[in-house]
Amino acid sequence: MAVPVIEADLCTGCETCVALCPDVFEMQGELAVVTNPDKCDSCDCQEAADTCPSEAIIFE
Numbered sequence: 382m383a384v385p386v387i388e389a390d391l392c393t394g395c396e397t398c399v400a401l402c403p404d405v406f407e408m409q410g411e412l413a414v415v416t417n418p419d420k421c422d423s424c425d426c427q428e429a430a431d432t433c434p435s436e437a438i439i440f441e
């Protein structure tokens with residue numbers, strides 16, 4: 382199953398993904414990171430990816 386990955390060089394730290402999927406994404410300093418890639422069943426990771434203003438969230 383595809384899991385979300387954040388391309389760190391694209392992330393602007395807007396925190397949108399963390400707001401939508403706090404079980405999956407977390408702020409670490411200025412950037413978001415994927416802490417629990419298997420937790421997309423608890424939220425809509427695709428919505429987070431679609432909403433990310435810099436399209437930094439991909440699925441691998």
Ligand code: SF4
Nearest residue numbers: 392393395396398433
């Ligand atoms: S929504 Fe995109 S730009 Fe905003 S914090 Fe998450 S990965 Fe970074």
